[in-house]
Amino acid sequence: MPKVVDAGERRELVADALFRVVARDGLHGASLRSVAAEADLNLGSVRHYFAGQSDLMRFAMRTLVDRVAARMAARVEAIGDPGSLPADERVDAAVDLFAELLPLDARRHDEVVVFLEFSAAARRDPGLADLERESTTGTDALVRRALTASLGAGRDLDTEADRLAALLDGLSLAGTRAVDPVGPARCRAALRAHLLDLRAPAG
Numbered sequence: 001m002p003k004v005v006d007a008g009e010r011r012e013l014v015a016d017a018l019f020r021v022v023a024r025d026g027l028h029g030a031s032l033r034s035v036a037a038e039a040d041l042n043l044g045s046v047r048h049y050f051a052g053q054s055d056l057m058r059f060a061m062r063t064l065v066d067r068v069a070a071r072m073a074a075r076v077e078a079i080g081d082p083g084s085l086p087a088d089e090r091v092d093a094a095v096d097l098f099a100e101l102l103p104l105d106a107r108r109h110d111e112v113v114v115f116l117e118f119s120a121a122a123r124r125d126p127g128l129a130d131l132e133r134e135s136t137t138g139t140d141a142l143v144r145r146a147l148t149a150s151l152g153a154g155r156d157l158d159t160e161a162d163r164l165a166a167l168l169d170g171l172s173l174a175g176t177r178a179v180d181p182v183g184p185a186r187c188r189a190a191l192r193a194h195l196l197d198l199r200a201p202a203g
Contacts, residue, residue, distance in 0.1 A: 023110040154202035
């Protein structure tokens with residue numbers, strides 16, 4: 001009997017292959033042919049699921065947004081409502097939440113690189129802008145939810161959400177640069193120090 005191929009699993013396999021190609025060779029290196037080779041599939045198999053490179057790119061970005069959002073949503077639930085965790089445990093949980101956006105292991109490193117590549121492409125291709133906007137909006141909402149119960153007296157949520165977003169963006173860039181990248185331990189230390197600072201009243 002012919003082997004039954006699960007379309008969802010095949011598309012996920014192709015998305016994973018695209019992430020690896022983009023992380024290694026940049027977005028310009030992610031053709032249907034190169035992604036098919038990375039996934040160990042023939043080109044026809046990839047074309048069966050994706051009409052062209054643009055279709056493949058949108059699916060990959062959709063997959064990336066959904067994966068990261070699901071992990072962050074689970075982390076937010078772990079933090080819970082105000083008072084549900086002791087203060088120190090709440091900081092630890094917040095570090096774990098925001099660390100999902102940082103290049104702290106191979107998987108997240110590739111995700112950050114891919115997102116940065118797509119963000120740059122979205123400035124030139126309006127067809128990708130909606131997904132970048134969705135990712136940014138969703139992340140901002142989770143950041144605000146996590147910060148609401150953690151800010152010291154007198155601190156403004158809008159300002160602190162912007163400050164934290166800037167820190168995360170900076171650490172993402174520093175952690176993925178080709179020369180002397182900032183390592184996972186330093187990224188986590190900087191993030192933790194910032195979150196601890198936010199607990200203090202505004203000075």
